[in-house]
Amino acid sequence: MKVIDPIPVQLNLEEFMRSSAARGLRETDVARLMDKCRPLIEPKAVYAFLKIVEINDDKVLLSSGHTLKSIILSDMLKPGQPVVPFVATIGPKLENHILENAKGSMLQAWIMEKIGDYALEKAVGYVRSLIERDLGGSATSFGPGTGTGKLFGIEQQEILFRILEPSKNIGVHLTPSYLMVPRKSVSSVLAVTEKEYVACQYCPRERCENRRKPFSGEYFAVKCETLVSYNK
Numbered sequence: 199m200k201v202i203d204p205i206p207v208q209l210n211l212e213e214f215m216r217s218s219a220a221r222g223l224r225e226t227d228v229a230r231l232m233d234k235c236r237p238l239i240e241p242k243a244v245y246a247f248l249k250i251v252e253i254n255d256d257k258v259l260l261s262s263g264h265t266l267k268s269i270i271l272s273d274m275l276k277p278g279q280p281v282v283p284f285v286a287t288i289g290p291k292l293e294n295h296i297l298e299n300a301k302g303s304m305l306q307a308w309i310m311e312k313i314g315d316y317a318l319e320k321a322v323g324y325v326r327s328l329i330e331r332d333l334g335g336s337a338t339s340f341g342p343g344t345g346t347g348k349l350f351g352i353e354q355q356e357i358l359f360r361i362l363e364p365s366k367n368i369g370v371h372l373t374p375s376y377l378m379v380p381r382k383s384v385s386s387v388l389a390v391t392e393k394e395y396v397a398c399q400y401c402p403r404e405r406c407e408n409r410r411k412p413f414s415g416e417y418f419a420v421k422c423e424t425l426v427s428y429n430k
C-alpha cells in the first residue's frame with residue numbers, strides 16, 4: 199500500500215486557459231481565482247499493487263483476498279497480471295469554500311469548480327504516471343460506476359474502499375450510495391490491457407462535455423467459445 203501526501207501539483211494558468219473549461223473566461227479573473235484556490239487544494243492518493251489470482255465468470259479474485267465483480271474486468275484482464283486500485287482526492291477545503299460562498303457569485307463558484315477539476319486531473323495524472331512506470335506501460339483505467347455502470351458497478355466502490363482504506367489514509371469517505379466525499383475524488387483500477395477500453399464507447403449519455411470517444415453501442419464480450427460455436 200502506498201500513500202502520497204501531498205501530491206506535487208502545480209496549477210498552471212496558461213495550461214488551464216487552453217482547456218475547454220476556460221472558454222470565454224477572462225484570464226485576469228481566472229488568475230485571481232486560481233490564486234485563491236491554491237491553498238485550498240490538498241492533493242493526495244492511496245494505491246496498492248495487487249495481482250489477479252483467478253477469474254470466474256464476472257468475479258475477479260485479487261491477491262489481497264478481495265473479489266471484484268465486473269464484466270469488463272473479467273473480460274479484459276488475465277490471471278497473474280498486476281492491477282492497481284487507487285483513490286485520489288484534492289481534499290475538502292475547496293468544495294467547502296465554494297459551498298459557503300456560492301451565494302456571492304455563481305460565475306466565481308463555477309470557475310473555482312473547474313479549477314478544482316483541473317487540479318484533480320493533474321493529481322491523477324501524476325499518480326498514474328508513477329503507477330504506469332512500475333507497470334511498465336500505459337494503463338487502462340476502469341472506474342466503478344462509469345458509463346451506465348453495467349460493466350463495473352458503482353457498488354464495487356465498497357471493495358476498493360476495503361482494500362485501500364481511503365477514509366483512514368487520505369480522508370475520503372464513501373456514502374451509502376457509494377459516492378465519494380470529498381466530491382473531488384477519483385477511484386479506479388489501473389491495468390495494462392491488450393486492447394484499449396474507454397467507458398464512453400459504451401455509454402449512451404447525450405451532451406456529456408467529458409466524452410472521450412463516440413458511443414459505439416452496447417458492450418458485448420466476444421469469447422473464444424462464442425466464436426467456436428458460431429463457426430460450427
Ligand code: SF4
Pocket residue numbers: 344345346397398399401402403406407408409410
Ligand atoms: S460519456 Fe460522459 S458519462 Fe459517459 S462514460 Fe464518458 S465521461 Fe462518463
